[in-house]
Amino acid sequence: MGSYQTWLGEGPELSVLRLLGLFDRPVDEQALGVLLIPPAIPDLTESLTNLGATEWRRILAKLRRARLLAGEDPHSPGHLDTHPLVREYFGEQLRSQRSDAWKKCNRRLYDHYRALAPQLPDCFRDMEPLFQAVVCGCNAGLYREALHEVYIPRIQRGNASFAANILGARGALLSVLAHFFEQGRWGSPVEVGVQEFSLTREDKLFVLMQAGLLLTATRGVGTPEARICYERAELFCHSANRPVDLYAALMGQLRHSSATDKLTTTLRLAERVHALAQQQSEPALKLGAYRALASTLFFLGDFEPARQYAMLGVQIWRSGSVQHRIEEVTGPAVACLYNVALSEWHLGAIASCHANMAEAISLAKRTNDIHGLAAALSFAAFLACCDGIPGEVERLASEVMRNVRASQFCSLAGASKGSSRLGP
């Protein structure tokens, strides 16, 4: 690539290649136009601004002859594309050697993409420009603005977690969220940037919790990066006195622990969650704590206490006292219901077991709780298997598979074979 650079020499062709390095996909005319309009971006677009159409075509033709630019795509006229290695080389060069120009370009693209999307997009296609806006905003150093003006209000719609829960775009969200962290380090939200634009302590806590949740949802409960996020988040919670976030951070660690540690270690975490919930006397926290205790005790083989804790959770949920919802991978009420059912099966209360399992499945469907639904269906398949009803096992396993295919949750990949470890 260096040879091409020497051969081309500093000039408009290299500037075009550097501009293409700003994108991870073919660039459309509109986005490119945003970068080329006056005033020129110093150290980058001086030779490209106010260029005539003939001269522009000549530059592109030269790059195409050198095979540094893909031929024109008749289906996407005006789009420019190049090989990912070319993109990577010149993009990195722009980022590391001309960082002011890199930031100015990203600033323009940030404004362009956030204006391009509807205020509150309803589908993935309409949401895409907002994902790009956040990435560009972060690249421009506008971390706080990208978070508070795009990611939270428009992508996730505040507490609704719209893109994650309604659109199911968890993988795309995770790619976007990665830009709020130091390169490749999920436990370290970015520290650089001007004070005015950088993330506050609360923002860092927010992105850590989001990352923990999305990493768990997309890579599985045992993913070490998620644990790192939650452990770091716990430190922020203690210093900022944030009990609800502390609860979520502990639950995140507990999920990871349930897949990787001895269950007695997980139980200690569940007891910490329980103590916190009792101290706060908050129904949502208590519901989650009972679910954590029930699930851990069930897998430890302590079925009677598991049933009791799960029942306490179900009672809280049925009382309607849970006013606010805490974002979790699996809804706690669904988990309590299937834990009651599983414990009851062991304890011989078969009729009640089936009623509770049916309610867990129905609630998961009603609340669009994809993880909860897959877990409940898997456990129902386990019960059908134990009861010797192969037709029912097949039906439930097929339903789990449909769920897994419709989502991107590797943690559920084993579910179709009977059930997977879908603990707390």
Added chain:
Amino acid sequence: MVPYMLALKAEALHLASRTLEALEAIKEADSLVERSEERWLCAELQRLRGVFLRAMDADETQIEALLCQAISTARAQNSISFARRAEATYAGCCRQKA
């Protein structure tokens, strides 16, 4: 749930007349249970080991001991369902012996 998956695998291997491999799967499940303390399936693993050993014409005392252990584990955990399964297997074993 991995021990449960291994138990399913073991049953499938046994049905395919690959009982020696089925026992290996149970051994792997046991070692996972030991490491993770995931004891909810212990009684069933003990029962399955008994079933597989019986299919291999192993020592009857050993098989009986395993099935009794499965019943006792299930009872200690208050698992009526697993206890019934183990008792049924044990009863089948005794009937055959008689």
